Amino acid sequence: MPDSHRGETTSGEQNMEQLERAFELLIEGLGLDRSDSHLQDTPRRAAEAWAKELCAGLNGPQFRLTTFPVESEADSSMVALQQIPVKSICAHHLLPILGWATVAYVPNGQLCGLSKLSRVVDHFARRPQVQERLTNQIADFLQTGLHPQGVAVQVKASHMCMELRGVNHTGLMTTSTLRGVFREDTTLREEFMQLANNGK
Ligand SMILES: [Zn+2]
Structure with missing residues (x-):
């Protein structure tokens, strides 16, 4: 990929x-x-x-996004993982970005192991990064690998380039991307946002 x-x-x-x-x-x-x-x-x-x-993520994914078929209708509801650690490096200052991600998808016949969501986040985080790009890359990867009905990703992170230099203030930056059913279905979107915001 x-x-x-x-x-x-x-x-x-x-x-x-x-x-x-x-x-x-x-x-x-x-x-x-x-x-x-x-x-x-x-x-x-x-x-x-x-x-x-x-920068371990630059060495290519150290995992395979193995999938297995959903077994019942009930398995077609949202699958989400909260509080996935984000440990990255800002591409502009080469200083750490530390935070959490919430990743969710609505299956379209295929599921993946929950720990794989964590591995996808880590793979794209472990490199010089821009938070918006990280958020999109996670969603793109899951879109391509799982072909779900929808993917949603939210990342909240502190940027040491803001905390240790420049303005020298703490603050959390939030980025999110919503694809497919998360864009179309307001209830689903709200459910995801609530999960993501009740995380860290
Ligand atoms: Zn920076």
Whole structure:
């Protein structure tokens, strides 16, 4: 499934040497002494953290969106998961974005494991990101993988680029996207919004 869409491009390669060099330059650029015992191994540690954890989503999905057929009419009601952790990096300042997502869909014959909703969020969050794009990418992925009657995604997050710099204020940014039946059916939309807003 194509990952590079809605303005995001990746070369698909993480260069550990370049990453380490970048952190060496950061330390030097800050005027710090790289021979300080606490900084000696920092470029390697930081490069690993960025490549393998903070940007793990750039390595492609580490899961398969396995689906199974719905067994009864009752299985065609909304499936939702709240309070999914969002741990991301803002593409504009390379500072953390921390929050929660609520993801819901109305099946159209196919269900997926609940934990997969969490994995989809993590996959698109673990990279330099823009919150609006993250929200849409989660919805697009589920739309393509599940062909549901509708998908709804809400993300609420704090941006460290706002809290640690600039205005230096705390605040939650909310983004949401509604597709298919969530757009057409007011009751369903309200049910989702209530779930999402009663989460965190
Ligand atoms: Zn930012």
